[in-house]
Amino acid sequence: MRAAPAGHRRRFESFPLPHRALGPVLAAAATFAAWTAVAHNSGSGWVQTLGAILAGFFLVGLVVPGFATRRARVAVAWSPADVTAGQPAIIELTTSGSLRVGPVSPAGPVLLTGAAGRRELRIVPDHRGVLDRVVLDVSSAAPFGLVWWTKHVTLPLAQPLYVAPRMGLGDPEAFVEASQVGDGQRRVRDESGETSGVRPYLPGDNRRSVHWPATAHAGELMVRELEGPRAKPVTVRAELPSDEAAAERVAERALGTVAQVLHTGAPVLLLTNEAAGERSGLVATTGQAGRRLAQAQSPLSAFQVPPPPGEAQ
Secondary structure, three states: OOOHHHHHOOEEEEEEEEEEHHHHHHHHHHHHHHHHHHHHHHHOOHHHHHHHHHHHHHHHHHHHHHHHHHHOOOEEEEEEOEEEEEEEEEEEEEEOOOOEEEEEEEEEOOOEOOOEEEEEEEEEOOOOEEEEEEEEEEEEEEOOOOOOEEEEEEEEEEEEEEEEEEOOOHHHHHHHHHHHHOOOOOOOOOOOOOEEEEEEOOOOOOOOHEEEHHHHHEEEEEEEEEEEOOOOOEEEOOOOOOOHHHHHHHHHHHHHHHHHHHHHOOEEEEEEEEEEEEEEEOOOHHHHHHHHHOOOOOOOOOOOOOOOOOOOE
């Protein structure tokens, strides 16, 4: 799950195909054959007329959903910015009619829209990364519900979705190092010290540190930046292997280590490798660390970014 360049974030759509159509087709053929035999033996005109109507009903029910699926339109109206692997993320879709929408990549529960409008779709990314698109199965069985026709649709998200790794067990050595830096004492955060300024609220900040006058002036939640005992940053290096499963475990362990160090009050300098090269920077919350680890790559895969689905290799 790597973000594609902005020029690649386009909509892709496959041609509709019937889904599990053998049963409905055989049932329609058997029914029509039985009705033809009855009409031939009876010789009644009304029986033949009803047979023609029944044949038209089956023809419309089997073929028209393909055209309805072809004309169906789905778009992403809103998407979140952050989520943790294995946790659901809610995406808002606009749909053109009564459809069945099934997330393919990432996976998730099927959504029945019921009518045109705005609907919430739940996706569950199973591993960390950066998503800028979703792949959906869009289906319709209108007007009679005899057979579903389905097409694959690749939609760009409203904004990149950073999928942080799950919280793993931290590195005990890094935790010991954090407890020995600075003055050798636990650093007190957000509850004591002189105010050195204000900054926007970040997930994990203490609610008692909210600076209400600055919040009213800025129009967004602001918190006090407090001075405290100086501590030497603890360096956490997330060096991911090329194997995806192993890289996921390393990222989870790195996030757990960052959480342990931040809990001691010591600052964290996180080192990662991204598509543009090595990156180092201080992280103040596990949310910031999760976003950094979502973008992290192994050095071998940094220059092997695959093209988006639907484009030629």
